[in-house]
Amino acid sequence: xxxxxxxxxxxxxxxxxxxxxxxxxxxxxxxxxxxxxxxxxxxxxxxxxxxxxxxxxxxxxxxxxxxxxxxxxxxxxxxxxxxxxxxxxxxxxxxxxxxxxxxxxxxxxxxxxxxxxxxxxxxxxxxxxxxxxxxxxxxxxxxxxxxxxxxxxxxxxxxxxxxxxxxxxxxxxxxxxxxxxxxxxxxxxxxxxxxxxxxxxxxxxxxxxxxxxxxxxxxxxxxxxxxxxxxxxxxxxxxxxxxxxxxxxxxxxxxxxxxxxxxxxxxxxxxxxxxxxxxxxxxxxxxxxxxxxxxxxxxxxxxxxxxxxxxxxxxxxxxxxxxxxxxxxxxxxxxxxxxxxxxxxxxxxxxxxxxxxxxxxxxxxxxxxxxxxxxxxxxxxxxxxxxxxxxxxxxxxxxxxxxxxxxxxxxxxxxxxxxxxxxxxxxxxxxxxxxxxxxxxxxxxxxxxxxxxxxxxxxxxxxxxxxxxxxxxxxxxxxxxxxxxxxxxxxxxxxxxxxxxxxxxxxxxxxxxxxxxxxxxxxxxxxxxxxxxxxxxxxxxxxxxxxxxxxxxxxxxxxxxxxxxxxxxxxxxxxxxxxxxxxxxxxxxxxxxxxxxxxxxxxxxxxxxxxxxxxxxxxxxxxxxxxxxxxxxxx
Numbered sequence: 001x002x003x004x005x006x007x008x009x010x011x012x013x014x015x016x017x018x019x020x021x022x023x024x025x026x027x028x029x030x031x032x033x034x035x036x037x038x039x040x041x042x043x044x045x046x047x048x049x050x051x052x053x054x055x056x057x058x059x060x061x062x063x064x065x066x067x068x069x070x071x072x073x074x075x076x077x078x079x080x081x082x083x084x085x086x087x088x089x090x091x092x093x094x095x096x097x098x099x100x101x102x103x104x105x106x107x108x109x110x111x112x113x114x115x116x117x118x119x120x121x122x123x124x125x126x127x128x129x130x131x132x133x134x135x136x137x138x139x140x141x142x143x144x145x146x147x148x149x150x151x152x153x154x155x156x157x158x159x160x161x162x163x164x165x166x167x168x169x170x171x172x173x174x175x176x177x178x179x180x181x182x183x184x185x186x187x188x189x190x191x192x193x194x195x196x197x198x199x200x201x202x203x204x205x206x207x208x209x210x211x212x213x214x215x216x217x218x219x220x221x222x223x224x225x226x227x228x229x230x231x232x233x234x235x236x237x238x239x240x241x242x243x244x245x246x247x248x249x250x251x252x253x254x255x256x257x258x259x260x261x262x263x264x265x266x267x268x269x270x271x272x273x274x275x276x277x278x279x280x281x282x283x284x285x286x287x288x289x290x291x292x293x294x295x296x297x298x299x300x301x302x303x304x305x306x307x308x309x310x311x312x313x314x315x316x317x318x319x320x321x322x323x324x325x326x327x328x329x330x331x332x333x334x335x336x337x338x339x340x341x342x343x344x345x346x347x348x349x350x351x352x353x354x355x356x357x358x359x360x361x362x363x364x365x366x367x368x369x370x371x372x373x374x375x376x377x378x379x380x381x382x383x384x385x386x387x388x389x390x391x392x393x394x395x396x397x398x399x400x401x402x403x404x405x406x407x408x409x410x411x412x413x414x415x416x417x418x419x420x421x422x423x424x425x426x427x428x429x430x431x432x433x434x435x436x437x438x439x440x441x442x443x444x445x446x447x448x449x450x451x452x453x454x455x456x457x458x459x460x461x462x463x464x465x466x467x468x469x470x471x472x473x474x475x476x477x478x479x480x481x482x483x484x485x486x487x488x489x490x491x492x493x494x495x496x497x498x499x500x501x502x503x504x505x506x507x508x509x510x511x512x513x514x515x516x517x518x519x520x521x522x523x524x525x526x527x528x529x530x531x532x533x534x535x536x537x538x539x540x541x542x543x544x545x546x547x548x549x550x551x552x553x554x555x556x557x558x559x560x561x562x563x564x565x566x567x568x569x570x571x572x573x574x575x576x577x578x579x580x581x582x583x584x585x586x587x588x589x590x591x592x593x594x595x596x597x598x599x600x601x602x603x604x605x606x607x608x609x610x611x612x613x614x615x616x617x618x619x620x621x622x623x624x625x626x627x628x629x630x631x632x633x634x635x
Contacts, residue, residue: 001263001264001265002261002262002263002264003024003025003261003262003263003264003473003474004244004259004260004261004262004473005243005244005472005473005474006022006023006024006025006240006243006244006472006473006474007243007464007465007466007470007471007472007474007475008225008226008227008464008465008466009022009023009024009225009227009240009243009244009245010022010023010049010050010051010225010227010240011031011051011227011230011238011239011240011245012051012052012053012230012238013053013230013231013232013238014053014057015053015055015187015231015232015233016056016057017033017057018033018034018232019031019032019033020032020033020238020245020258020260021041021051021052021053021060022038022051022240022245022260023048023049023050023051023062024038024262024264024474025262025264025447025450025451025474026047026048026049026445026446026447026448027040027041027048027447028040028041028048028051028060028062028075029041029260029262030077031245031258031260034258035245035258035259035260036259036260036261037260037261037263038260038261038262040262041060041075041077047064047065047445047446047447047448048062048063048064048073049062049063049064049065050062050063050094050095050227052095052096052097053097054074054097054101055097055099055100055101056101057077058076058077058078059074059075059076059077060074060075060077061073061074061085061095061096061097061104062074062075062095063092063093063094063095065093065459069091070086070091070092070093070517071084071085071086071092072084072085072086072092072093072095072104072106073085073086074122085104085120085122087110087127090108090109090110090515091108091109091515091516091517091518092106092107092108092118093106093107093108093138093519094106094107094138094139094140094519096140096141096142097142098119098142098146099142099143099144099145099146100146102121102122102123103119103120103121103122104119104120104122105117105118105119105130105140105141105142105149106118106119106120106140107136107137107138107139107140107151107519109491109515109516109517110129113132113133113134113135114134114135114136114137114492114516115136115137115138115516115519116129116130116131116132116133116137117129117130117131117137117138117140117149117151118130130149131151131170133153133155134155135153135154135155135156136153136154136155136492136519137151137152137153137162138151138152138153138154138519139151139152139181139182139183139228141183141184141185141228142185143185143189144185144187144188144189145189147165147166148163148164148165148166148185148189149163149164150162150163150164150183150185150192151164151183152180152181152183152194153172154179154519154520157177158175158176158177159175159176159177159178159179159180160172160173160174160175160176160180161173161174161180161183161192161194161207163192163209173192173207173209173213174194174205174207174213174215176196178196178197178198179196179197179520180194180195180196180197181194181195181197181226182194182195182226182227182228182229183228184228184229184230184231185231186231186234186250187231187233187234188234189209190208190209190234191206191207191208191209192206192207192209193205193206193207193218193228193229194206194207195224195226197467200467200468200469201220201467201468202223202224202226202467203217203218203219203220203224204218204219204220204224204229204239205217205218206218219239219255222241222242222246223241223242223243223466223467223468223470224239224240224241224467225240225241225466225467226467227239227240234250235249235250235251236248236249236250237249237250238258239255243466243470243472243473244257244258244259245257245258245260246258265451275413275414275438275439275440275455275574275575275576276437276438276439276576277576278413278575278576278577279580280394280577280580280581280589282316282615283383283386283387284386284387284388285315285316285615285616286315286316286388286615286616286617287315288315288331288616289312289313289314289315289319289327289329289330289331290312290313290330290331290333290616290618291310291311291312291313291327291330291331291332291333292310292311292313292333292335292340292592292594292613292618293310293311293324293332293333293334293335294334294335294336294337294338294339294340294594295307295336295337295338295339296339296340297309297311297321297339297340297584298339298340298341298342298561298564298584298599298600299321299342299583299584299585300341300342300564300565300568300569300582300583300584300585301565301569301583301585302561303559303561303600304561304600305339305600306321308323308324309321309322309323309324310322310323310324310325310327310332311340311584311590311592312327312330313590313613313616314616315616316589316590316615316616317587317588317589317590317616318584318585318586318587318588318589318590319586320586321584321585321586333618335594335610335611337596338594338595338596338610339594339595339596339597339598339599339605340584340592340593340594341367341564341568341584341592341593341594341595341599341606342564342567342568342569342581342582342583342584342591342592342593343367343368343369343370343568343581343582343591343592343593343612343613343614344366344367344368344369344370344533344546344567344568344593344606345368345369345370345371345372345533345567345568345571345572345581345582346368346370346371346372346533346534346535346542346545346546346549346567347372347485347532347533347534347571347575348372348374348398348442348458348485348487348532348534348535348536349371349372349373349534349535349536349542349545349546350373350374350375350536350542351371351373351375351542356381356384357384357390358390358627358628358629358630359392359628360384360385360390360391360392360393361390361391361392361619361624361625361627361628362504362543362624362628363392363393363542363543364391364392364393364612364614364619364624365504365543365609365612365621365624365625365628366504366543366544366546366547366607366609367546367593367595367606367607367609367612368393368542368543368546369393369394369581369591369592369593369612369614370393370394370396370581370591371393371394371395371396371542372396372397372398372413372414372571372575373395373396373397373398374397374398374399374400374416374536386615388617391614391617391619391624391627392614393614394581394591394614394615396413397409397411397412397413398412398413398414398415398416398442399412399414399415399416400415400416400418401415401416401417401418401427401430401431401434401441402417402418402430405433406433406434406436406437406439410437410439412439413439413440413575414439414440414441414442414455414456414575415434415439415440415441415442416441416442416443416444416458417430417431417441417442417443417444417448417452417454418444418448427448427451427452428451428452428453431452431453431454432453435453435455438576440454440455440456440574440575441454441455441456442454442455442456442457442458442485443456443457443458444458444459445457445458445459446464446475449482450475450476454482455482455483455574456482456483456484456485456532456574457482457483457484457485458484458485458487458534458537459485459487459537483530483531483532483570483574484524484530484531484532485532485533485534486524486531486532486533486534486549486552486553486556486566487534487535487536487537487538487549488518488522488524488538488549488552488553488555488556489535489537489538489540489545489548489549489551489552490515490516490517490518490538490552491515491516491517492516492517492518492521493521493548493551493552493555494521494551494554494555495551495604496548496551498604499544499547499548499551499607500544502544502547502607503621503625504543504544504607504609504621504625505544507625507628507629515539517537517538521552521555521556522556524553524556524557524558530570530573530574531553531558531562531566531570532566532570532571532574533546533549533550533553533563533566533567533571534549535548535549546567547606547607550563550566550567550603550606551603551604553566553603554603560599560600560601560602560603561600563603564599564600564606567582568581568582568583569582569583570582589615589616590613590614590615590616591613591614591615592612592613593606593609593612593613594609594610594611594612594613595607595608595609595610596608596610609621612624
């Protein structure tokens with residue numbers, strides 16, 4: 001397959017010989033100065049982006065992002081050997097060279113004030129912070145003489161282009177309520193170009209560094225990608241839009257395309273069917289008949305509430321949804337002005353090593369009734385939370401494609417495939433084995449996922465679209481049918497601080513313990529046909545992490561009903577558990593979360609939990625919290 005377009009390409013031109021470095025399908029490619037056949041620099045990189053030539057043309061700086069990690073690397077053009085620059089603990093991005101070629105500048109959330117600008121000396125490996133303001137400072141770039149620094153600052157929903165001249169304090173030369181990004185110096189230091197976003201439209205603007213600075217419109221009317229302009233010299237510039245690389249002289253009105261051709265492998269094919277039907281076992285089911293009565297009910301599949309319904313539970317299953325009436329053979333719990341939701345499903349979570357019995361009640365106190373974890377049963381007894389004595393969510397399992405074989409683990413809900421460590425041929429073979437057993441495969445990056453025909457993709461870069469929502473030749477149209485496991489929450493998620501002030505977190509003494517991973521909230525509303533909530537990448541405690549992810553999904557553009565389906569009906573369908581969990585319907589397992597408020601309008605209300613029903617057993621919130629704290633309680 002030959003590609004001549006890419007989605008959200010970044011391009012950088014070498015001032016020495018005019019060659020271009022681009023990122024395509026997660027790899028770094030070199031394009032001749034006049035276009036033509038692109039040469040892959042390495043096909044064994046983690047998903048790579050934002051290439052930047054070193055001043056002497058011997059190395060390329062780039063960043064990788066996958067599974068909640070963002071790191072900075074350099075690659076030597078002679079030996080195609082990559083070296084990691086980032087500290088493993090932090091989320092580093094937006095790397096740029098200092099003109100001396102021995103230092104790099106980047107943005108990183110290494111402190112408590114958000115993203116700051118940092119610099120690393122490559123020969124010694126020493127790093128130091130060079131900005132420390134409230135809010136986020138990102139996308140730093142040095143002037144050609146190495147004396148002046150420009151970057152983007154975001155604070156209190158305002159963006160600014162900041163200039164810090166040598167020996168002078170930093171000052172904002174452009175301030176906007178619209179997002180600004182991708183600053184770039186003209187080599188003579190006379191102006192800075194940057195992108196301004198208005199809705200889905202981006203325009204290139206320039207700040208002429210006169211006294212006072214003058215802001216002028218430069219280029220518009222194209223599907224610009226969020227990448228800095230790259231200057232060959234003070235006249236010639238390159239940028240990316242409409243799926244291609246474009247170039248123009250500074251005074252030209254029109255740009256021309258730099259045509260490239262990149263030969264890649266054929267995308268992997270997917271079976272085109274759902275996972276095998278999985279019948280969940282009923283272990284220690286109750287025998288009582290119970291009716292739950294509340295003001296409103298979200299059944300998990302629609303987009304609005306149903307009213308004046310009773311939910312009849314017979315043992316572990318929902319026996320009927322009926323208009324309110326007398327139930328002489330059942331216990332009726334009339335909860336008043338409460339909303340009934342399907343039990344929450346965390347599709348990709350991790351478990352702590354704390355006391356296992358009380359941990360189940362803690363998870364239920366957040367409404368988690370089904371949890372899929374890669375902390376396999378060597379660490380947790382799958383029967384531990386079945387029954388009345390030690391309640392907890394239903395535990396299901398995920399595996400690693402490199403460590404397991406399908407014949408040994410047919411009970412996995414899905415398996416993960418890493419971004420590196422296997423060739424594409426080995427990946428395709430392993431993926432086909434698991435899919436033949438009806439077990440879906442989750443990839444950590446869209447490049448790997450599309451190349452091997454994965455069923456699920458993890459993270460915010462899955463199935464990328466341009467700012468205008470377009471996908472170009474590198475993203476097959478069929479990719480839109482792949483499910484996305486979210487993994488969005490971080491320390492910058494709106495409402496994250498309120499989660500740690502919630503009743504559950506305060507009583508269980510949860511401390512805020514997650515890092516910033518994203519400098520801006522990703523918009524994934526159009527990224528995939530099916531979105532499933534998965535909290536593992538956030539690093540937050542399970543349970544609380546699910547609600548952080550719900551808030552992150554809402555901030556990323558999903559409506560309330562879409563968020564709730566991501567916590568229930570969507571994973572049930574994708575993983576072969578449809579009509580058993582994720583919905584409130586006759587015959588489904590009786591998993592429910594009872595909350596006060598209106599979670600369709602305010603997703604945060606999903607944490608206002610009054611009680612939880614798991615497999616037909618009713619638990620009030622206070623009883624779950626007492627169990628989680630080790631206090632004896634009888635319902």
